[in-house]
Amino acid sequence: MLTETQRTMPRRWAVLGVLCASLLMVGMDLTVLHVAVPTISRELLPGGSELLWIVDSEALTVAAGLLTCGTLGDRFGRKRMLICGYVVFGLASVGAALSSAPGQLIASRAALGGGGAMIMASTPALIRAVFPDARERSVAIGLWTAANSAGVSVGPLLGGLLIEHFWWGSVFLVNVPIVVFAVVSAFLLVPESRNDRSHRWDAPGAVMSAVGLGAVVYAIQQLGEHNAAEPAVWGIGLTGAVLLVGFVVRQRRIPHPLLDVRQFADRRFTVSALCILGCYGAYTALLFLLTQRFQLLDGYTPLGAGLALVPLAFANACGAAVAPRFAARWGCRRGLSGGLLLCGLALTSFTLWGAAGNHAALLAAGVGSGMVMALGSDAMLGAAKPERAGEAGAVQETSFSLGAGLGLALLGTVLSLGYRSEFARVPGASARQWDTARGSLGAASEVATRAGGRVGDGLRNAAAHAFDTGFAVAAGSAAAVLALLSVLAWKGMRESDGRRGGE
Numbered sequence: 001m002l003t004e005t006q007r008t009m010p011r012r013w014a015v016l017g018v019l020c021a022s023l024l025m026v027g028m029d030l031t032v033l034h035v036a037v038p039t040i041s042r043e044l045l046p047g048g049s050e051l052l053w054i055v056d057s058e059a060l061t062v063a064a065g066l067l068t069c070g071t072l073g074d075r076f077g078r079k080r081m082l083i084c085g086y087v088v089f090g091l092a093s094v095g096a097a098l099s100s101a102p103g104q105l106i107a108s109r110a111a112l113g114g115g116g117a118m119i120m121a122s123t124p125a126l127i128r129a130v131f132p133d134a135r136e137r138s139v140a141i142g143l144w145t146a147a148n149s150a151g152v153s154v155g156p157l158l159g160g161l162l163i164e165h166f167w168w169g170s171v172f173l174v175n176v177p178i179v180v181f182a183v184v185s186a187f188l189l190v191p192e193s194r195n196d197r198s199h200r201w202d203a204p205g206a207v208m209s210a211v212g213l214g215a216v217v218y219a220i221q222q223l224g225e226h227n228a229a230e231p232a233v234w235g236i237g238l239t240g241a242v243l244l245v246g247f248v249v250r251q252r253r254i255p256h257p258l259l260d261v262r263q264f265a266d267r268r269f270t271v272s273a274l275c276i277l278g279c280y281g282a283y284t285a286l287l288f289l290l291t292q293r294f295q296l297l298d299g300y301t302p303l304g305a306g307l308a309l310v311p312l313a314f315a316n317a318c319g320a321a322v323a324p325r326f327a328a329r330w331g332c333r334r335g336l337s338g339g340l341l342l343c344g345l346a347l348t349s350f351t352l353w354g355a356a357g358n359h360a361a362l363l364a365a366g367v368g369s370g371m372v373m374a375l376g377s378d379a380m381l382g383a384a385k386p387e388r389a390g391e392a393g394a395v396q397e398t399s400f401s402l403g404a405g406l407g408l409a410l411l412g413t414v415l416s417l418g419y420r421s422e423f424a425r426v427p428g429a430s431a432r433q434w435d436t437a438r439g440s441l442g443a444a445s446e447v448a449t450r451a452g453g454r455v456g457d458g459l460r461n462a463a464a465h466a467f468d469t470g471f472a473v474a475a476g477s478a479a480a481v482l483a484l485l486s487v488l489a490w491k492g493m494r495e496s497d498g499r500r501g502g503e
Contacts, residue, residue, distance in 0.1 A: 011189055012130045016140050018185040019123045020147035022082070025089075025178045026116045027151025030059060030404070031284075032159040032171045034291045035302035039168045044102050053106045061113025062120065063402055064214035068206040070121035078122045078129070079192040083183060085118025090179035097169035108172075120400075124377065129193040138324040141378040146320035146370065148400075152284065154313050156291050157306030164303050202254060208247040213402075215240025271492035272379040275336060276399040278485045279343060279372040281407020282478040286347075286365060287312070288408055289415065289471060290355060296445045297464050315363040319370025324378070332375055333493040337486045339371030344482035351476040354468055373400075379493070411474040418470030426458040433459065441467050 033040075033055060040054065073081035092111035099105035127144060131137035162170040219237030251257035264270045287309065294305035319339065327335040346365035349358060376399075423438045433451060437444035437459050444463035448456040 012136075012140075015130050015189050015191070016127065016143060018182060018189055019126060020144055021178060021185075022086070022119050022182055023123060023144060023148040024151040025175055025182070026119055027148045028155040028158055029093075029112060029116065029151075029172075029175060030062075031152050031155030031287065033155075034288060035156045035159040035295070035305055036163055036168050036171055039163055039302075040105075043168060044099075044105065054102065054109060057106050057109040058113040058116065059404055060214055060218060061110045062117045064210045065114055065117035066121045067209050067213075069117045070125065071206070073118075073122045073125060077192050078125050079186065079190050081118050082122040082126065082190065083186050085115045085122065086179050086183045086186065087115075088118065089115030090176055090183075093172045093175040093179070097172040099169070126190060126193060130191065135328070138327065138378050142320050142322075142324040142374040144377075146317040146374070148373075150313055150317040152287065154306075154310075156287070156309055157303070157313075160302030160304070160306035164301065202250075202257065205247055205250055205254075205257070208243045208250065212240045212243030212247060216244065267492045268379050271489055272336070272376040273399045275340060275372055275485050275489050276376040276380075277403040277406070278481055279340060279369050279376075279403070280400050281403035282343065282347065282411070282482060283316070283365070283369040283407075284404040285407040285411040285474070285478070289412075289474070292441060293355060293467065293471070296441050297460075297467065311359060312362050312366045315366025316370040316373075317366075319367035320374040321370075323371040323374040326371065327375055327378075332379060333490060335371055336375045336379070336493060337489040339368045339375065340482050340486035340489060341368070343368030343372065344479045344486065347475040347479035347482065351472045351479065355471060407478075411478055414477050415467075415470035415474040418473040419466045422469040423466040424462045426455065426462050428455045429459060437463060438466075 069081060069085075089112060092108050092115055096105055096108035096112065099108055123144065124141075127137065127140050131140045158174065159171045162174065215236050219233050219240060248261055251261050264273075290309060290312075291305050294300040294308050295302065300308060323335055323339070343365050346361040346368060349361035349364075353361075355361075419441070420438050423434075423444075426434060426437075429437075429451070433447050433455070437447045441463055444459055448459040448463070450456075451459060
């Protein structure tokens, strides 16, 4: 007798369409706020800490909740978890759009992260269930990754377009019709799948992983905001690290772990996770920093800044889409290592010749990162056991979310240090103006506008030079990391192509 998954095979590509639309929506929501930050600052008047939470709370909640949502989906049903995620995401989008105070927006963004974690943890497991054939699954993962990456890249463009014609809350309300479509389509098309081996769920482990991961990510983000001297930040980070170590020890000892840490004994799984984390971190940091440069230095409107990133988004989607064909002919190892190397060379080009007008490097960074995301995701899911697909998918998506948080925090810190050290003295500028302008590119733009005249022009020129120098140092640091990961992928994925052929 046919199972539900077998009966759904003829419509498996329609199921993939629903899942891709879901990831496109979540990806857009993670970055759509980048170009809206100046408008929200004027409308809601948040403090510095509140503004940080508005930007980061969604990504932080996603990273902290993915593992728990993935294992809950394995136990109670991945389709059920997916639909619950849609509902939470839709309601939180309405709440964010109607927020009238910073605290309300922060809470709504955190709820969006919870819904996003449910969706992101469920989709890779469902792809694994609907596409049992390794070759078809590779193509499906490539398209799915392209949708997620395209959403992340298109977010600033959509945000700029909406802000120029509507109020800032429209960047959230755009999710509502997508959610309605996704809920109806999921009910009609998506099959249910779960881990049929019923055992006790490790609730203490779930709490330890969520709180520990959230604390570590929060501490790293705070360190990136120059709060390194605050004991509370170090205390939160240390507490999170202790909880994560305790979580790993607990998972090794209990009979039915929340996370089977033995998966990391497979080199394909571990190396792929590291490659995704490093490459996606560099990609999202590049996306955010370029958005700021286009608006604050080059004078682009929010829509203009979004349009300037379209080539990067298109190249990223193309890289993810062609990666399975490349891997089928030349092998996953060459594709993964080559994608990392290509992205690293693009960042090296930014280091040597800057970001302004460097369209070739922009395209190369998009293609390379797209290949790494697609092939790394496919390798991780292919290495996992079918009954642990939700868990593997959660680890995979955690690599994406952690990469985004770590990449922006670490590379942002490197850029800030370079920016401050290279900000030259400006004749005629007071000590207070100079010190304030050294704080950030946004502060320099505001001070220069108020000062006007030769002093304003001098501050703008000093800020542009300092930012370009810091950007070059950050890009060079990321390029070095990607080069090391390329070597690791070449050595660590040596057996991958042989196993793929066996499948």
